[in-house]
Amino acid sequence: MRLHPLTGLAAAGSTAVITTAAGSWPLSLAVVAGALAVSAAGGTARRLLPAAAAVLVPLTLSLLMVHGLAYPEGRTVLAEWGPARVTAEGLGFALQRAVQVCAAVLALLAFSFSVSVPDLVAAMNAKGVSGRFAFVLASTLTLLPAIAAQAERIRTAQEARGLVIRRGLVHRAAAFRLQAVPLVLALVDDAGTRAAALEARGFSSSGPRTSYRTVPDSTAQRLLRAALLLAAAAAVVLRLLTSAAGG
């Protein structure tokens, strides 16, 4: 089956909503495993993992700090420094929250790394997104690759003039110091050029537009999307009801 980008988006989005609303250990863990499996199968795991780590490590640590150290209902004290107490309940709660957040973030990241941006833009256009907004959408979605391409261009130019960059992230990061200013200037310059071309080729026109790229959609996928959204809504409602009843 070929997945429509909006179906992917709906799946990732509702998964994130449902796991957050449900707040259940096993479900969250299953979603984490599922997202990792999808991304590994899609060959995007190598890009996904660093991005996920960048988002999740600080988030998890801060959750542990906040809840692990100061959890009012905590009874089982594991350690104590003055007013700060580490309680088993607090740690448990923090871990549960962390897994929940991991699940939501991984689901969304797995989607964003595997979706084809051109398809997404085309699908949005087909849904009637046009004019200025299409412009903003398309340039936002293509911004990262554009920056990466510029940075690569400048790095290549510098290497051709004797800048030695050894393998490895650390060396690249060190060399980036020399690329930062040219990169910003080039991006500004580029934006101007790009705007001229887009403008002259009618990208900001408000009339009806068509799409060359076709993104096949099916009734089944439309139904699936509706079902996913309904499920997400239901999960939220259920959560609100139970917490109202519980509290």
Place this chain on the structure above:
Amino acid sequence: MPLPTGPVLEAGIQSFTFHDGGGPVLERIGFAAAPGTLTAVLGASGSGKTTLGRLLAGWLTPGSGGTLHGYLELGGTRLDFGSGRAGADANGQHRVEPRIDPAKWGRQVGFVPQDAAAALSTVRATVAEELAFGLENAGVPRPAMVAAVARTAGLLGLTGLLDRNPARLSGGQLRRLAIGCAVISGPAVLVMDEPFASLDAAGAHELAALVRHLVASGTAVVILSQVIDGLLLAADQWLVLAAGTVAAAGDPASLGPETGLVPAGIRRVGGAAGVDRGALSTARTAPASTGNAEVPAAAGTAAVPAPPRETAGAGAALELRDVSFSYGPDARRPRNKGHWLARSRNAAQPPRQPLVLAGINLAVRPGEIVAVTGPNGAGKSTLLRHLNGLLRPTTGSVLVNSSDIAGRAAGETAAAVGLLFQHPRDQLFERTLLREVRFGLDRLAGAAAAGERAAAALAAVGLQGAAHGHPAELSASGQRLLALAIVLARRPSVIALDEPTVALDGDGLAVLDAAVRSAAAEGAAVVLVTHDLDYARTAAHRLVALDGGRLTER
């Protein structure tokens, strides 16, 4: 309503000034293009062609882009700019400046900018979608778009590239794409800035045929150029620019070489060269009438001095042994777009890419100049990027001064190999010309020597006056010469030049020629890629052709 024979695009420019505080770039220019005619705007570098072309095409809008005094008239609608000049309105009436709507203008005027990459939307993932971009925005139904894309691709030799990523095309392929984007919607006026640059012989032929066809079917075609070739010789009118104003205008017959009305910086090539076939030598011996560059005395008009003899024991400065290469898998877009589950299987096992280079062997001795020619997309630029290690061969090895560069970072190899990129924008990144030339030079030559060398290199290409200017503000030929200065200042033992003649006028070409000869005379091995066979024959000791991934001696 304009008469059908009246001009469709007209301009009367009293002056045009950029906002940077400099003097007028264009002055006293009258321009008119009628449907079904070919107009050539000729001028040496720095004469204002590109500025005029961008104004005509609506890419440089008066007001935001600069100050125009004069008018532009398109399809019978006239826009008067800066009419309050010289206090003409005695009663001090305030007149609202008209504004050009680039989208509206663009529907009637197609434009191919000098830097083809500037025409790309950059928000489309394949060549086909890029071609269709303007049609999409005009709401053309999909079946009509598909037909138009197929037809345009056929006309420009892009058929095999429709699924490729526009950002990963060769220079000539990119030029074809930019032309396709401009002509696909059938605009009434087509303005092209140096459209033949970087095209191979077949591409130039196809473009000339396309232009003739468009003219015959009623398009007003305007070509801005600094060389006169067979097509432009048959133009309906010439407008010759020098220093921002009209030096001569009229039909080509009245502006022949014997009249001396066309500045010498404007070369005549191919069919237009006439009896005086050494276009290069004409430019070289003629006084520099338009350029402000100080042209170093070139080594006469004779053929290149004989290459150095092979001396026993002396190794080649550059050697390629059985080099093969293909671009990685994500260089091409997978056909199964949007398969976020199924794409996986492809990603795990990338389809094998065709070899761009297939077993290349080449040895260049110190002092030798080798010219590499070949069709667009043959892999010439790819080959040059192997010489300093920016690209690594899949199999085979590259030796510089008899040592394999495989284990070394590109930055280390760069001490011995200088590369002039095909697009100056790939070479330049600094804020001033001087900083640009000095980047990396301090480390190579020491701070004291670096300053001297940088200044000398800028002077050698005639750019000493602009040392503190911004590289982006140079004309295309200025940028090319700056890039050349960058390479020469490093005094590498291997010099690789990717289409160095593109954008250079006669004077610039003389500078290039002198520089290449003197570098070779001092013992550098030079590999230059060019589509200009005349230039290759006069400048090089040896010609090789790259086609189908293989090098053949010719």
